[in-house]
Amino acid sequence: MRRIELEERPDWRRRAEESGFVFHSIGGERYWDETHCYAFTLAQIENDLEAPTEQLHDMALDLVGDIVGDEQALRRLDVPEPFWDWIAQSWRDREPHLYGRMDLAYDGTGPAKLLELNYDTPTSLFEAAFFQWQWLDDLQRRGVLPMGADQFNSVYESLVEAFGTIATQLKRPLYFAAVRDSVEDQGTIDYLRDCAMQAGIDCSAIALEDIGITGDGRYTDLDDQAIGTLCKLYPLEDLFREPFGRHLPTAGMQLLEPPWKAVLSNKGILPLLWQRHPGHPNLLPAQFDDGYAPTQPGWVIKPLHSREGANVRLHLPDGRSERVDGPYNGPGIRQAYQPLARFGEDHVVLGSWVVGDRACGLGLRADRSVITRDSARFVPHVILPDAAGVLEA
């Protein structure tokens, strides 16, 4: 893994906007950052990232059956009791899942370490699947990167294939929903719908806020018709806790991601994985943390439900600490501190995509801060043979 400085395409902002990637900059700062990229060897991709991702995914799925049948585990994961049976049934029915992203710490050497699973509402999908692909294609056409360059990125093909595979298992009508005013979430949910349409699935969009409920507890669209399946970019645990969500177990509406994903998109899966596979080379030591014990250097405290680094507290081995404020509180976990790849001032985290059960792509986020936050820039990557010295000429 190495960093390659590049000149950005003069027209990249126009290219982004042409394809609907309107959140390429956030608050005037670039979010998409092609002033450089990261290069991996094929061996690094296949041996150190792709294979461990599939293995970690399998290990996580193998835990689901045990967790959803274990009241103590569900309590530790802070899953509200009224939803337990519904979640367990969704697993017994093997309700289809679509995608997830695991965040890994890896700098090109040693085993990649799992930081967390984003298995319910993973974002940065469009930029990884489409715009990153187009960036490489453009740079090859312009002769900046060699034609032999590649990218770990069959996310698009895998999404269309996955939608095509599960199409018959999704109740209709199928709606895609995200929060109305989140430009980023709307972009991501549009992209999912785009892929579903390419798989030949008839589907519609609705803002989450526009979903209605009937007197007998059915969720409905703007025409008061019952929604068959809701593909939502909104945390399951928030659906559970909002008053509007109490009808979920009885409403007959299918969810994508399915309810059983609630036990994976939860930081509590990290200590459970560690308990089941202690010492696994791709796992970091992790324990449940009630928040009362004083935190020791070398540990990171994460709330069970936290997104984009919010409320993460990091106690560096040298005694310094970092924290990001945010809205999440409640029970959490502690995980052994693992430094991210460091290039100049950037700390780089690797987002490894899983579509269906296939590890199929990579998206990198870089932040000046030790804790990766929502402001972290997306930096593209490329696969190059070991000795591609021409690039540095």
Place this chain on the structure above:
Amino acid sequence: MKRSRHVGLVLMGASPLLLTACAPENSTEEGLYTSVEACVAQTGDETSCRQAHDQAQLEFSQSGPRYATREECIAVHGAEQCQQVGQQHGGSIFMPLLAGYVMGRMLSGGNVAGLRSAPAFRDRNGGWQRPAAAAGGVYRQGAIGQRAMAPIQMAPNQAPTVTRGGFGNQDRRRSSGS
């Protein structure tokens, strides 16, 4: 290739259909052979022929069709095509003979840029078939159930058929179940 062969948008963006293809296109050729020798005679590529043969044999031994009785096997593959296979823990099952293999070569500038293969079996009407591309390839395979077969339209031991567009579904790796 580790990336999508093309990416497309139908809904997002300025143009109604934005389809970007991955250049350059490669050509793929495919042939059905009953032996390594027949394959070499048609393609002159002994290395690929042997490799494809070994891959097909491996796939056959690991995930070839299995039947509980000879009758079930004959019903699918015909009378002369079924063999009894002993199991590790005693008992036996029936499998079709590995009657041939399909070799696909992706050619780029005269070089072999990719190779794929599949075991081939006879069907009860004397035709040929191969394991179908796993429909649920992006999902873990179920623990039970027979893999579907797809008919092969090519005649055996002929010059390979050339198609364009590179590799498709067959190239996808099945996920590693645990």
